[in-house]
Amino acid sequence: MIGITAFGGYIPRLRLSREAVAQANAWYAPQFASQKGERAFANWDEDSVTMAVAAARDCMGPSEDRSHVRCLLLATNTPPFAERLNSAIVAGALTLDDTVEAADLGGTQRVALAAVTQAIARSNTYRGDVLVLAADRRRTRAASTQELEYGDGAAALLIGRNNVLAELIGSATLSVDFVDHFRATGSEIDYQWEERWVRDEGISKLVPRVVAGALKEAGVTADKVDHFIFPTSFSRMDAQVAKACGVRGDAIAPSMMERIGDCGAAHGLLMLAHVLERAQPGQIIVLAQFGSGAQAVVLRATPLITGFKPARGVSSWLSRGKEDRNYTRFLSFGGQLQLERGMRGEQDRKTALSTAWRNRTALLGLVAGKCRVTGSVHYPPSRLSYDPGAPLQDTQEPYKLADRPASILSWSAEYLSYHPSPPHHYGQIDFEGGGRILMDFTDLDVGEVDSGTAMEMVFRIKDVDTLRGYTRYFWKATPARDASGAIYNIG
Amino acid sequence: MANGIKDKVAILGMGCSRFGERWDASPEDLMLEAYSEAMQDAGITPDQLGAAWFSTHMDDVGTGRGGTPMSIALRLPNIGVTRVENFCAGGSEAIRAAVYAVAAGACDIALAVGVEKLKDTGYGGLPVATVGTYIPQWYPNAVAPANFAQVAAAYRYKHRVDPKTLKRAIAHVSVKSHENGAKNPKAHLQKTITEEQCLRAPTIAAPLGLFDCCGVSDGAAAVIVTTPDIARGMGKRNLVTFKALQIACSNGWELQGNGWDGSYFHTTRIAAKRAYAEAGIDRPREQISMTEVHDCFSITELVTMEDLFLSDEGNAVRDVLEGEFDASGRVPCQIDGGLKCFGHPVGASGIRMLYEIYLQLNGRAGARQLGDPSLGLIHNLGGQPSQNVCSVSIIGREGV
Secondary structure (H helix, E strand, O other), rough: EEEEEEEEEEOEEEEEEEHHHHHOOOOOOHHHHOOOEEEEEOOOOOOOHHHHHHHHHHHHHHOOOOOOEEEEEEOOOOOOOOOOOOOHHHHHOOOOOOOEEEEEEEEOOOOOHHHHHHHHHOOOOOOOOOEEEEEEEOOOOOOOOOHHHHHOOEEEEEOOOOOOOOOOOOOOEOOOOOOOOEOOOOOOOOOOOOHHHHHHHHEEEOOOOOOOOHHHHOOOOOOOOOEEEOOOOOOOOHHHHHHOOOOHHHOOOOOOHHHHHHHHHHHHHHHHHHHHOOOOOOOEEEEEOOEEEEEEEEEOHEEEEEEEOOOOOOHHHOOOOOOOOHHHHHHHHOOOOOOOOOOHOOOOOOOHHHHHOHHHHHHHHHHEEEOOOOOOOOOOOEEOOOOOOOHHHHHEEEEEEOOEEEEEEEEEEEEOOOOOOOEEEEEHHHHHOEEEEEEEOOOOOOOOOOOOOEEEEEEEEEEOOOOOOOEEEEEEEEEEEEOOOOOOOOO | OOOOOOOEEEEEEEEEEEOOOOOOOOHHHHHHHHHHHHHHHHHHHHHHEEEEEOOOOOOOOOOOOOOOOHHHHHHHOOOOOEEEOOOHHHHHHHHHHHHHHHOOOOOOOEEEEEEEEOOOOOOOOOOOOOOOOOHHOOOOOOHHHHHHHHHHHHHHHHHHOOOOHHHHHHHHHHHHHHHOOOOOOOOOOOOOOEEEEEEEEOEEEEEEEHHHEEEOOOOEEEEEEEOHHHHHHOOOOOEEEEEEEEEEOOOHHHHHHHOOOOOOOOHHHHHHHHHHHOOOOOOOOHHEEEEOOOOOOOHHHHHHHHHOOOOOOOHHHHHHHOOOOOOOOOOOOOOOOOOHHOOOHHHHHHHHEEEEEEEHHOOHHHHHOOOOEEEEEEEEEEEEEEEEEEEEEEEEEEOO
């Protein structure tokens, strides 16, 4: 049996109030006045790579040994790099084995489904698992429909043969050049064609074909579908498609569009991960997506489905959101508004690539060195230990810190330097079991943390070298929050 | 076995430029200002100088690298000029080199000059420094106020100090330094401030406000040293001699290990113990007449009182609030205004601290002259709380 063996997701904490956007733009675009709900938007230090890492960690949990992952497929239409394998950055952050086959996929909204079917095919040849990640952080123009409709997010599936939670029992694909929207290479913003044409000639005609094909391959009739997932930001389009396919109306999965927006390439898997949280053994799940054709897969949940829980899960990410009514923050984080940086913002952020490579496990994977004699933990790792009195040489062994509980020893929040989201919080983080790093904090508000606050590690953008177009990544500390977003463990 | 520096080297002369926003002066002008005063004080001519050390930190906005900027600015007679750089403790590093050279007998008379020209960057605060190729890839884009504010957070957490009480105590530190600085005509900031002003000032790096941060100044300071015998031979009396010169440098333990709690300066405690031992001081609270400490931020000065063993651990808040380190207190601190008000031209600061104690020991400190000081301590810190260079020096009257 081949299928999904683990799942997870990630939704950024920030949720832009559509009402706030509509109010800000009312003088120019009054047609958005009735917009309700929120859309998720990435913090300034998040992109498709960092969100993919977050989703993968949600999916796999704090596993020490990830050598079972033999292949990583990253589906995104917003890769930070056109050349520099984005999935290799993710693989490094996840401390996957160097021999993993990592690849970036893109080009259509249904690319994540293409990744799933490729993963299934590869599972026939690999001994280990295939990690499918989907993430998007799409740019939009101010006062556009997309600005309100789009969202940022990521999802993850582990595909393999062991402990399958949902078996893939059918799939179908149509690849045609139906251009509902496009974005040329080098462009940032999508160009959209008329919605009515897309609905009537595109979605309504192409999607039912692939759903029917996939159901036929699965040997399942449409009325037996328990969860029907069709991500769309078009009003009631999912219900129309379900009806056209013969799927019961009560099987339609919640789109989450009202709460987080349409997370692009990630949205289908995000909805799937949401559905899998509550799916019952034997249930039939259909996931269909539209884009340069259409694609559908049919899954059947196994008895193991009720025994699996992602680290947080889509439900928890959904509820942890924090409403933001600050439209200029959204514009600034999305590169749509150039704020004055001051002279301190002029500092060159050039990355020495040779240094980055030499220290790749420490930088991408947050791997420290643990002295096998004294047990002391060193970050960054070094040949000589800091142990007072008698430093030991070459005694440190790799020791991962990313998933270890940590807390704040000391901190500050400063307004002096240039920071995209002031004040700049950073401080000394102590890890349970040893290890200390002076590091940046992210995803927190003024007054939320103090010495003793429990913190978690997140993989984020460290700096952007605007002169050369290079993004460097590192880990940051963020307050450990419960599903309501509340911080716990203030000591 | 080494037996220390005590009484082996005397100060022959000192000079210090006016500190501040010296829009009128280049680094060369500042050096000349300090050097001229020192040479006049020493009563020597350039050809008597055997060697020189030059402290400057920010080569990119200051003088440039190497020894030539100083040699050219002062038209030195082709003697060796060595640039030293040790963050904000570079001035003490230059002093140490000159003193050791004289003590070793390598030269009879040595010169140390420190200078910094910070006000040619176009913005307030310290310029951003380069830190190699690895550190920027993981370390926060840290700034000094937030680095030192970490100590406030950790100190408050460890000693369970009420945030408002700590804020008041560090405000007292600054109010006191402004009172002292108001009597110093060379000081950058010569106005008194109130506690209320401190508490209401805008936050720079929580919990530090504007008045918890020292001035960013242009300035230079110079010292000329020789042996006590040579000094006496030149007719000098009431010599001021070095009793101790200690520098302790972090090795990563505070930054990386879990043993340091962030509430104190590990290197200061080490350097202080070594300095007291070198100077033969066993009761610092009674024996030290005055201190000039590295009050880059008010919290630094407060914690340093404990690290120099002038306050018991956890008691500095109370001691500061009770005025123990005020001009009229038990051990006056920053009688010249300190970094806070005299100013902080990085590479010059260690020498400026020495300058004030030298003036005080000679009874030449004008309106701010203390009663009868005999031993003064200089604490000069470079870097940041979790990784730094700390210099603790003690000078005093000969024979004390």
